[in-house]
Amino acid sequence: MAIIQWFPGHMAKAMRQVKENLKLVDIVLELVDARLPESSRNPQLAELLKDKPSIVVLTKKDLADPKQTQKWIEYYEKMGQPAVAINSVQGSLKVIDTKIKNVLAEKLANKKARGIRSQRIKVMCIGIPNVGKSTLLNHLVKKNVAQVGNRPGVTKAQQWLKAGKDLQLLDTPGILWPKFEDPLVGKKLALTGAIKDTLYAKDDVALYEIEEFIETAPQQLCERYKLAPEVLELPTVDVLLEITKKLGFKDDYERASERLIFDCRKGKLGRYTLDRVPQEVK
Ligand SMILES: Nc1nc2c(ncn2[C@@H]2O[C@H](COP(=O)(O)OP(=O)(O)O)[C@@H](O)[C@H]2O)c(=O)[nH]1
Ligand SMILES: [Mg+2]
Incomplete structure (x- = not known):
């Protein structure tokens, strides 16, 4: 994947494109990473x-x-925002088809009542880089990249892909930029692989990872890197140095940081979610 550098001009252009394409569709699928549902939202x-x-x-x-x-x-x-979780690499995506019809139920019924011939529902995917837009698109169209046809009256011809019996998808998903302002969000994005050329030093990301796993899944950290549980009581930097030694990297903590990040992205430390649901608002 090409590395996207988001400059204000690019952001404005991306937003404009999304705005234009929005006019063409009935519903939008806003893709977010289940490990960071908030941080990966534009x-x-x-x-x-x-x-x-x-x-x-x-x-x-x-x-x-x-x-x-x-x-x-x-x-x-x-909050009144319909949501579903998927695995686009494996498993059925019927859940998406069902959810779309569910959300649009009233509109579809109205159209039917007024005798409007039912057309395929027009769908567009949107999300930050690497969130899984292309994978979902391919899965929904089952690699069948047959185009439905160009829409008349649109200056820049849009291609539509048939998906199942009732859906058609815009072939170009909307790519948006992630949040960059908050350094913690940046580290989360880097750790999950949303930002490929990390904006943060690898050891910073690894230190964040260690802190996170000490809090939420200490046993996974101990098992993976053969650490005695007491080690996790040490300052985080010392935990990193201990892991570096256990990996046989002597004092090359940058190399260990890279390994830690890689393992986390690949799920070698188990399943994890870095964003917590906000506390109940009454
Ligand atoms: N484990 C897992 N990996 C996924 C899933 N969806 C996408 N990926 C992977 O995430 C990476 C980025 O996906 P891609 O569709 O290219 O993202 P895009 O940049 O939004 O189009 C690829 O390596 C995909 O194989 C999923 O549901 N589960
Ligand atoms: Mg893509």
């Missing part, structure tokens, strides 16, 4: 989507903590 998208039916799709659910994923779905649904 900050400006909500405003743009306020008048358009949308579904938050938590991708890569196979890598996230299932309990947390369930909590996130309940949280979104409670």
